[in-house]
Amino acid sequence: xxxxxxxxxxxxxxxxxxxxxxxxxxxxxxxxxxxxxxxxxxxxxxxxxxxxxxxxxxxxxxxxxxxxxxxxxxxxxxxxx
Amino acid sequence: xxxxxxxxxxxxxxxxxxxxxxxxxxxxxxxxxxxxxxxxxxxxxxxxxxxxxxxxxxxxxxxxxxxxxxxxxxxxxxxxxxxxxxxxxxxxxxxxxxxxxxxxxxxxxxxxxxxxxxxxxxxxxxxxxxxxxxxxxxxxxxxxxxxxxxxxxxxxxxxxxxxxxxxx
Numbered sequence: 001x002x003x004x005x006x007x008x009x010x011x012x013x014x015x016x017x018x019x020x021x022x023x024x025x026x027x028x029x030x031x032x033x034x035x036x037x038x039x040x041x042x043x044x045x046x047x048x049x050x051x052x053x054x055x056x057x058x059x060x061x062x063x064x065x066x067x068x069x070x071x072x073x074x075x076x077x078x079x080x081x
Numbered sequence: 082x083x084x085x086x087x088x089x090x091x092x093x094x095x096x097x098x099x100x101x102x103x104x105x106x107x108x109x110x111x112x113x114x115x116x117x118x119x120x121x122x123x124x125x126x127x128x129x130x131x132x133x134x135x136x137x138x139x140x141x142x143x144x145x146x147x148x149x150x151x152x153x154x155x156x157x158x159x160x161x162x163x164x165x166x167x168x169x170x171x172x173x174x175x176x177x178x179x180x181x182x183x184x185x186x187x188x189x190x191x192x193x194x195x196x197x198x199x200x201x202x203x204x205x206x207x208x209x210x211x212x213x214x215x216x217x218x219x220x221x222x223x224x225x226x227x228x229x230x231x232x233x234x235x236x237x238x239x240x241x242x243x244x245x246x247x248x249x
């Protein structure tokens with residue numbers, strides 16, 4: 001299956017792109033996806049403890065099971081206001 | 082247990098189920114009429130915040146006694162460094178969704194009649210407002226509390242980020 005990953009704020013600079021498509025085996029979790037992303041975008045890995053993750057428009061945790069076509073977003077702590 | 086006793090027990094269970102369902106409907110009706118009529122106005126935009134226009138368009142019922150307005154303005158410094166603006170970035174679709182989830186929670190906690198919130202994105206110069214919030218409620222205590230809570234939660238969950246733009 002394929003999912004799209006979007007990066008926001010300075011995560012775009014660390015990844016060097018605003019989004020990327022990732023091919024995964026069916027049944028993979030968000031945590032599995034992150035493992036792949038650390039290899040492709042090593043500058044993001046040091047951010048993993050403060051990173052926020054969403055699928056669609058809702059926050060999710062690493063055990064979330066991804067589905068074909070999911071839109072995953074990764075970003076640093078929010079700072080509105 | 083005799084057939085009569087089983088039948089009686091079934092009847093009691095049905096009665097209990099009916100009352101649970103009745104109480105559930107009553108609660109939902111109460112929640113609908115108490116909370117679901119809250120007016121919401123949410124804007125996330127690059128346009129400057131027109132506070133005068135927002136104030137002029139205020140609508141409140143005669144039972145409301147408190148209007149709390151908050152305006153968040155870009156400061157001239159970020160930490161120890163001078164800046165001339167902040168560039169706000171939002172994940173717009175998720176930000177709107179998360180704001181509405183917060184409005185839902187706020188309505189469950191306080192008897193708010195209206196919530197209006199405007200957040201700017203893009204470059205906002207020092208001295209200009211980046212956030213405007215208005216809460217209308219019957220009394221000041223709930224209006225202040227709801228406003229404070231909403232802004233605190235926004236800073237925790239709504240995907241908006243800021244990048245200070247330094248002078249030179």
